[in-house]
Amino acid sequence: MPRFTTIAVFAATLALWWLASRLGWVSPFLLPGPGTVAETMGELAASGELLRHTLVSLKRVLLGYLFAIAFAVPLALAFVLSRPLRATFEPLLEFLRQIPPLALMPLLMLWLGIGETQKVGIIILSCFFPIFLGVRGGFDSVDRKLIDVGTVCGFSRPEIMLRIVLPSALPAIVVGLRIGLGYSWRALVGAELIASSAGLGYLIVDAENLARTDIVLAGILVIGVLGLLADHLLRFAIRRSAPWLSGDLEMARA
Amino acid sequence: MLELSGIGRRYRVGSGEVTALADIDLSFPTGSFTTLVGRSGCGKTTLLRILAGLERPSEGEIRRGGDGKLRTAVVFQEARLMPWLDVAGNVGFGLRGRVPRAEAAERCAATIELVGLSAFAGAMPAQLSGGMAQRVAIARALVQEPDLLLLDEPFAALDAFTRRTMQNELVSIWQRRRPTIVFVTHDVEEAVLLGERALEMQGGRIVGREAIALPYPRDPTDPEVNLHRRAILSRLMATPAPVPA
Numbered sequence: 001m002p003r004f005t006t007i008a009v010f011a012a013t014l015a016l017w018w019l020a021s022r023l024g025w026v027s028p029f030l031l032p033g034p035g036t037v038a039e040t041m042g043e044l045a046a047s048g049e050l051l052r053h054t055l056v057s058l059k060r061v062l063l064g065y066l067f068a069i070a071f072a073v074p075l076a077l078a079f080v081l082s083r084p085l086r087a088t089f090e091p092l093l094e095f096l097r098q099i100p101p102l103a104l105m106p107l108l109m110l111w112l113g114i115g116e117t118q119k120v121g122i123i124i125l126s127c128f129f130p131i132f133l134g135v136r137g138g139f140d141s142v143d144r145k146l147i148d149v150g151t152v153c154g155f156s157r158p159e160i161m162l163r164i165v166l167p168s169a170l171p172a173i174v175v176g177l178r179i180g181l182g183y184s185w186r187a188l189v190g191a192e193l194i195a196s197s198a199g200l201g202y203l204i205v206d207a208e209n210l211a212r213t214d215i216v217l218a219g220i221l222v223i224g225v226l227g228l229l230a231d232h233l234l235r236f237a238i239r240r241s242a243p244w245l246s247g248d249l250e251m252a253r254a
Numbered sequence: 255m256l257e258l259s260g261i262g263r264r265y266r267v268g269s270g271e272v273t274a275l276a277d278i279d280l281s282f283p284t285g286s287f288t289t290l291v292g293r294s295g296c297g298k299t300t301l302l303r304i305l306a307g308l309e310r311p312s313e314g315e316i317r318r319g320g321d322g323k324l325r326t327a328v329v330f331q332e333a334r335l336m337p338w339l340d341v342a343g344n345v346g347f348g349l350r351g352r353v354p355r356a357e358a359a360e361r362c363a364a365t366i367e368l369v370g371l372s373a374f375a376g377a378m379p380a381q382l383s384g385g386m387a388q389r390v391a392i393a394r395a396l397v398q399e400p401d402l403l404l405l406d407e408p409f410a411a412l413d414a415f416t417r418r419t420m421q422n423e424l425v426s427i428w429q430r431r432r433p434t435i436v437f438v439t440h441d442v443e444e445a446v447l448l449g450e451r452a453l454e455m456q457g458g459r460i461v462g463r464e465a466i467a468l469p470y471p472r473d474p475t476d477p478e479v480n481l482h483r484r485a486i487l488s489r490l491m492a493t494p495a496p497v498p499a
Contacts, residue, residue, distance in 0.1 A: 143334075145330070146336065148308055148328075148330070148334070149328075149330075149334050149336075149347070149394075151307070151308055152306055152307070152308065152326060152327065152328045152348075153398075154348075159351075163347075163350075164336070167336065167338045170338075242338065244337055244338045244378055244380075
């Protein structure tokens with residue numbers, strides 16, 4: 001989409017929001033105008049509160065995401081390499097995949113307490129499956145015909161792995177990583193809404209208790225912007241390192 | 255010399271077995287140009303895959319002349335390009351790590367020029383037409399300067415004009431470098447235009463051999479070409495097509 005259209009859509013949404021609060025379509029108590037929210041955001045930023053909560057949340061997302069990668073990638077590779085392992089454990093994993101991570105929250109709180117471990121745990125659970133399925137699917141779907149090309153060239157098994165299988169699997173892996181990143185942001189707020197004393201999710205729920213919808217909206221906007229930034233950063237990194245993947249990347253928007 | 259004796263290939267299909275190749279005894283003299291012609295499903299591709307080492311025969315023996323190490327290159331029915339590499343990267347795919355970098359680059363550039371794609375050396379496969387992609391695949395095989403060049407209906411996807419040019423180009427490369435060529439096609443005319451001999455296949459067996467001692471380049475409208483065509487066709491039509499398994 002051209003940059004102009006993107007800006008226009010954002011501006012129109014903002015204008016509609018402004019009109020809705022200005023003309024009293026919605027009570028300003030329930031939906032404060034963009035000006036008020038911006039002002040609140042400025043105050044939160046000036047006091048350092050916004051940065052503090054943001055850093056706490058960022059740390060949780062990053063930790064959870066990296067741990068999820070550390071668990072999901074080796075497990076997916078083990079499934080690709082060992083058929084018996086896959087046949088044995090796949091049904092169990094399929095079962096676990098159906099359970100929304102937030103439904104496990106009470107259990108996680110009992111097991112892990114209400115500290116950082118529980119919050120990072122929720123994020124790991126949320127982004128584990130997209131990453132796992134991306135990696136497994138990527139290796140599963142490698143075109144055997146391309147492997148034939150390597151065999152005919154006299155490549156060794158490691159060479160085929162490195163020069164054909166891995167680059168072939170990369171698009172699906174990247175899609176999994178990108179969807180996983182999105183899920184980690186969504187799970188963050190869920191984790192922080194309950195039993196938390198810092199983080200953007202806490203900022204939102206605390207403001208709700210004080211009936212400060214302006215702070216709630218400020219928190220929501222910050223989460224949206226950070227998620228978007230993280231996604232762009234990932235896409236930028238991929239476009240730089242693997243330009244042919246640009247098309248596949250768009251699949252992850254689904 | 256490349257020799258096959260008693261080669262057979264069977265596949266398990268469900269609880270039964272299908273015979274793809276049976277009793278293949280052939281020899282390919284070094285530097286010869288052989289075409290394999292027959293209907294779809296007659297076993298041509300299976301035979302080629304066995305020659306390429308991509309499949310093992312169920313029975314029989316393959317003897318490779320010399321030290322047994324034939325540098326082999328294959329052009330498949332589809333281009334099979336690596337979508338993450340540009341044209342130059344795809345052409346040099348089999349050379350990396352085997353030939354000094356400078357030499358590889360030089361050979362790649364020369365081969366890309368040979369197939370008429372110099373202007374597209376930096377293009378990605380997704381930007382190429384089917385015919386261009388296939389020319390890249392042919393360049394990828396030629397650049398390896400193979401002793402044994404196996405081609406599986408490589409020109410089927412090309413338009414008639416490009417096909418003609420590529421056929422002539424292949425013959426002239428063969429005349430200059432003299433690799434042993436095995437060329438699979440279902441087009442009897444193509445088999446006659448290219449090969450020193452055409453082997454006719456039907457139902458997994460060699461059912462006829464046609465020696466073609468005409469000078470190159472051959473003209474499709476030449477009455478001699480037509481005579482060979484008619485001979486091959488009449489034999490292939492006389493043998494009943496196998497009942498599909």
